[in-house]
Amino acid sequence: MDRIAAMNAFVRVVEAGTFVKAADTLDVPNATVTRLIQRLEADLKVRLLHRTTRSVTVTPEGAIYYERVVRLLAELADIESSTSHALRKPSGRIHVDAPTAIGTLVLMPALADFYRAYPDVEIELDLGNRRTDLVAEGIDCAIRAGEVDEQFLVARQIGSFGFTTCAAPAFLDAHGTPVSPEQLRDLPTVGMAPSRGGRPLSFQFSYDDQTGDFALNHRLVVDDTNAYLAAGLASLGIIQAPTYSVRDAIAAGKLVPLLEDWQQRTNALHVIYAPNRYLSAKVRVFIDWIVELFEQDEQLRRQ
The missing domain is CATH 1.10.10.10 (Winged helix-like DNA-binding domain superfamily/Winged helix DNA-binding domain)
Structure with a gap:
């Protein structure tokens, strides 16, 4: 045996x-x-x-x-x-779970650099917004946004991100530009639900140390970050999206930031893994790589 x-x-x-x-x-x-x-x-x-x-x-x-x-x-x-060979040339497959927007907009554009450094490491990347069971599903590590509530998991903060309220220029031409969060109640908005069938996230603003949550009656609710961005670009309503997911559209003039005098919420980003699985060389170099990747990004680095 x-x-x-x-x-x-x-x-x-x-x-x-x-x-x-x-x-x-x-x-x-x-x-x-x-x-x-x-x-x-x-x-x-x-x-x-x-x-x-x-x-x-x-x-x-x-x-x-x-x-x-x-x-x-x-x-x-x-x-x-810890052997010199393993540390010098890690190899094998690792199973990684990440939110859709992080995987699509942050990891994918940079993975070529990782493979140049570690050509013998293979990555199975699951993208989605559901809470996976790392142990039951054989996931080596996962990137999570927000608080990590599974007490048995090891969580290492790798970054953070803010949110931006924005809309397409054509939408603002048709409906006007809000000058206060209260005016959002009278305008079409799009909601983002963290999971299928879940309650949409409230729009959140703070001003002079006062924070307010706005649970709006959205004309459309989606549970995918790519669909959420598409809805904003299609002039379907005002969105409040992670800043890193809309920065390119804002730079291109396809979306316009709104209510910039009101600070909007921030979320922490963690990499998590089960405590009973010692980090192998291949997983360790991947985590070190994403830590550096997020640290180099002004809108994703840890606050």
């Missing part, structure tokens, strides 16, 4: 909660995970997991074994990633 493979399978089952999810994250058949766990229990002469048709729970002995195995696997990963 490959003891390291069996230990890794056991840890994934505990973290994912099912054999099926663990097998998916390891990219092996479910039967392989089952066989590894069975052989591990037979070799140790102790039951590590309680199995039912609906769930998998850890036995008291399994919980103790899990804590020790996690530390051992972390040490082994540390040894591997």
